[in-house]
Amino acid sequence: MKINTKFLGEIECTEEDIVVFVEAISGFPELSKYIIIQLNDDATLNYLQSVDVEEVCFVITQPAALVGNYDIDISENIVDRLNLLNAEDALVFSILNIKDDSKLMTANLAAPIIINTKNNKAIQGILEGAGYKVKQGFSNLEELASASKE
Amino acid sequence: MLVLTRKREEVIMIGDDIEIIVTEIGDDKVKIGINAPKHLKIFRKELIKEVSNTNVESSIKDKQLVDKAKELLEKRHI
Secondary structure (H helix, E strand, C coil): CEEEECCCEEEECCHHHEEEECCCCCCCCCCCEEEEEECCCCCCEEEEEECCCCCCEEEEECHHHHHCCCCCCCCHHHHHHCCCCCHHHEEEEEEEECCCCHHHCEECCCCCEEEECCCCEEEECCCCCCCCCCCEECCCHHHHHHHHHC | CCCCCCCCCCEEEECCCEEEEEEEECCCCEEEEEECCCCCCCCCHHHHHHHHHHHHHHCCCCHHHHHHHHHHHHHCCC
16 A cells, blocks of 8 residues: 655555554544654664654654663553553654754653554553653753663 | 542542542642552643643654754764
8 A cells, every 4th residue: 555654755555564553642633543664774763654644744763772771661551452462562662852953852751652563553651650751851861871770 | 520628548439449549738739649440541631731732743844853863863872
């Protein structure tokens, strides 16, 4: 099947490439289907492109690449909704909020995108009380990374 | 809206299996404990709003921003 993307024009993908959100990403109701398009060689940066609305595209990153030890508890509610049987099946991403001034770029560590790689079901989970920020700046990421490694 | 007065450690039940407990009372804030079935989502309302607003802000409008992110992450040797 062909999908129109915001930055890469028309691309070819298969049904298996499509990630289905069991709950729409908040702020984007009614959009449940997305594809992930790798942006760099090691897949630390990716597009999360809506299948249905070309204009809707995020840049997502693997939070472990930012903070080293990104340890999260996936709630029972999310485990059930994604039919997540093993923790290893979960793929976790953070949405980047990129600004013209790169110093203001942030990553959403408090509400990661969690994907069950076994069935491609996804959800944006909110981690309440985990100490992560919705807008985690990059300037103090080093501190966060070293703190989590201790 | 139902408004109830509670003292420290007093409990309110919602339905059969949700308990709301006032655990600490300060000058301008209270700490509340919640026992509820695991399938229920419990979040501070402002956190939900912040996530939603940030999602909308994060939807990429301009290809240049993507290049910025790449550049910044490469600088960090990720």
